[in-house]
Amino acid sequence: MYVRTLPVTREHPPMPAPLPGTMHITDKEFQAFRKLIFHEAGISLSDAKRALVASRLARRLRHFGFTSYTQYYNHLMDQDPDGHERVQMVNCLTTNKTNFFRESHHFTFLREHVLPWLQEQVRQGTPARMRFWSAGCSTGEEPYSLAMTVREALPSLANWDLRILASDIDTSVLQAAERGIYTADRLDGVSDAQQRRHFLRGRGQWEGTYQVKPELQQIITFRRINLNEEPWPIRTRFHVILCRNVVIYFNRETQRRLFERFADAL
Numbered sequence: 001m002y003v004r005t006l007p008v009t010r011e012h013p014p015m016p017a018p019l020p021g022t023m024h025i026t027d028k029e030f031q032a033f034r035k036l037i038f039h040e041a042g043i044s045l046s047d048a049k050r051a052l053v054a055s056r057l058a059r060r061l062r063h064f065g066f067t068s069y070t071q072y073y074n075h076l077m078d079q080d081p082d083g084h085e086r087v088q089m090v091n092c093l094t095t096n097k098t099n100f101f102r103e104s105h106h107f108t109f110l111r112e113h114v115l116p117w118l119q120e121q122v123r124q125g126t127p128a129r130m131r132f133w134s135a136g137c138s139t140g141e142e143p144y145s146l147a148m149t150v151r152e153a154l155p156s157l158a159n160w161d162l163r164i165l166a167s168d169i170d171t172s173v174l175q176a177a178e179r180g181i182y183t184a185d186r187l188d189g190v191s192d193a194q195q196r197r198h199f200l201r202g203r204g205q206w207e208g209t210y211q212v213k214p215e216l217q218q219i220i221t222f223r224r225i226n227l228n229e230e231p232w233p234i235r236t237r238f239h240v241i242l243c244r245n246v247v248i249y250f251n252r253e254t255q256r257r258l259f260e261r262f263a264d265a266l
């Protein structure tokens with residue numbers, strides 16, 4: 001690993017007060033975590049993200065009973081041979097905001113242009129096969145929106161070999177995505193008709209929650225994939241790749257490389 005461990009020191013230069021419940025992070029500590037998250041996930045953090053990094057990592061410090069970010073950093077460097085804690089660190093530093101049918105014009109475009117084009121290809125003799133990739137799928141709203149769009153547009157879906165790959169670097173959001181259970185307030189953007197068609201309503205202890213129906217879940221494979229790892233553990237080529245609100249966290253060079261690789265995967 002190219003990042004060296006940091007010397008533990010109890011003396012810090014004067015800095016603004018940390019957020020409540022957060023420990024003080026020194027500039028040196030922030031720079032070390034900044035390098036580490038870039039190395040692990042390609043995420044570029046600006047100076048303005050210092051308080052955010054401190055508050056997001058604070059719960060890992062509390063988990064271990066550490067009193068400084070240096071102790072946590074050194075733990076990652078020296079005591080984490082299987083990389084388990086590194087995964088937790090990445091989980092803390094990703095931003096996972098999402099919702100169903102976010103930027104709905106993308107789904108309109110799929111319904112009105114992409115799916116009719118694929119149907120036309122099949123009429124002309126191409127196998128009835130569709131491969132989609134939701135790259136950076138967060139808690140699953142994006143791949144499920146995609147699956148709903150396809151099911152609604154193609155009533156004779158049984159004749160199609162349809163698969164959606166939904167991937168993210170963050171293992172905690174992937175677990176939630178795979179479960180497919182959402183509270184009512186998360187279903188903004190899903191019409192009543194879609195709710196009835198694609199979701200099961202929770203009863204008893206699950207009252208107020210909605211679970212994606214198995215027929216929708218079966219179309220989707222959830223996997224942890226770091227978009228910046230090379231090569232990806234994928235053999236398929238895709239008809240459509242959705243990678244939305246993900247590359248905003250990457251620098252220009254990382255974005256350029258990723259777009260080249262997406263183009264090769266189409």
Ligand SMILES: C[S@@+](CC[C@H](N)C(=O)[O-])C[C@H]1O[C@@H](n2cnc3c(N)ncnc32)[C@H](O)[C@@H]1O
Nearest residue numbers: 041094097098136138168169170226227244245
């Ligand atoms: C803001 S969410 C976007 C979710 C969804 N695509 C949308 O537009 O609503 C960004 C997601 O990208 C994921 N992400 C960030 N860096 C990643 C990387 N290097 N590889 C894979 N996923 C990454 C984060 O974990 C997060 O869940």
